[in-house]
Amino acid sequence: MSQSSSQINKYLKSLQKHLTDEHPDNPTLANAVKSFRKMDYVGHSMGLLGKDESYATFVTWWPMIAVLGTFSAGKSTFINSYLELPLQRTGNQAVDDKFTVICYSRHNEAKTLPGIALDADPRFPFFQISRSIEEISEAGQERIDAYLQLKTCPSETLRGKILIDSPGFDADNQRASTLRLTQHIINLSDLVLVFFDARHPEPKAMQDTLAYLVSASVNRADANKFLYILNQIDVTAQEDNPEEVVSAWQRSLAEVGLISGRFYRIYNPSAAVPITNPH
Structure with a gap:
């Protein structure tokens, strides 16, 4: 795993932890991070997304x-x-x-x-x-x-x-x-x-x-x-x-x-x- 992909993976883990901590009774948002990982895989494989990027960073997770x-x-x-x-x-x-x-x-x-x-x-x-x-x-x-x-x-x-x-x-x-x-x-x-x-x-x-x-x-x-x-x-x-x-x-x-x-x-x-x- 490259350093850039390792950093984005660390970012997604941190995001999932934040979502779980602030909404322990509602796992919907935390589970959505998994869907973004699947989208990222498609984006990386098609060359639409850099290895140091994730679609999860393009949205606001909190109002x-x-x-x-x-x-x-x-x-x-x-x-x-x-x-x-x-x-x-x-x-x-x-x-x-x-x-x-x-x-x-x-x-x-x-x-x-x-x-x-x-x-x-x-x-x-x-x-x-x-x-x-x-x-x-x-x-x-x-x-x-x-x-x-x-x-x-x-x-x-x-x-x-x-x-x-x-x-x-x-x-x-x-x-x-x-x-x-x-x-x-x-x-x-x-x-x-x-x-x-x-x-x-x-x-x-x-x-x-x-x-x-x-x-x-x-x-x-x-x-x-x-x-x-x-x-x-x-x-x-x-x-x-x-x-x-x-x-x-x-x-x-x-x-x-x-x-x-x-x-x-x-x-x-x-x-x-x-x-x-x-x-």
């Missing part, structure tokens, strides 16, 4: 959920609330300048690993992201740690799925590269949550998000996987003008062609401003 938006839209606070763990740093300023891939782990504590660790993760085809980084970065794959990091945590709500938290576009020094990588992540994701800040619903504050996340999604064949979320709507409680804020937000979306879709207004009770009158 991928991308959380995108401006730096002040409350993405990290939302993720922490969903996981019921203070995993992501939060704040009104940009606190993360990398994409954070968040996966389930049976270990009792959360861990942060460099982006290069994603190349060895068999749960989804991050080798493609590595190739994208080679294209957008002059330093090539060695720069993967400048764009990506991996975090694992024991939250049960994360079992069987993967979250990707994005850096805020407004504060990123590598804006062009980040936006290109964002489009690649959107293509890989099964669900895309696009967050907006209710404190700044006007078009100017959302310029990057509108141009790169909304306009580009309008005519996509998979446009139904996008959810548009106006977060931190609790800030309107004191002014008593939620209708005006929502109207301004939806007008901004309509100006870039988004006149239909799934729109949500939310806030996090644990991080909300005091609301004297809930009505």
Whole structure:
């Protein structure tokens, strides 16, 4: 057995173990790896697939959920609330300048690993992201740690799925590269949550998000996987003008062609401003 075929065999064994560990009561996914091995045999014998390749690396084995938006839209606070763990740093300023891939782990504590660790993760085809980084970065794959990091945590709500938290576009020094990588992540994701800040619903504050996340999604064949979320709507409680804020937000979306879709207004009770009158 050649070194390349040995590596792909190791990859498939690791994938099967991950699937068994996260879904011990449902062997369907783990058994599917066997079917991919049969497909690989055909692909190798016909010269359609290299000895160091497997069709199993071309699919996402866990649902991928991308959380995108401006730096002040409350993405990290939302993720922490969903996981019921203070995993992501939060704040009104940009606190993360990398994409954070968040996966389930049976270990009792959360861990942060460099982006290069994603190349060895068999749960989804991050080798493609590595190739994208080679294209957008002059330093090539060695720069993967400048764009990506991996975090694992024991939250049960994360079992069987993967979250990707994005850096805020407004504060990123590598804006062009980040936006290109964002489009690649959107293509890989099964669900895309696009967050907006209710404190700044006007078009100017959302310029990057509108141009790169909304306009580009309008005519996509998979446009139904996008959810548009106006977060931190609790800030309107004191002014008593939620209708005006929502109207301004939806007008901004309509100006870039988004006149239909799934729109949500939310806030996090644990991080909300005091609301004297809930009505």
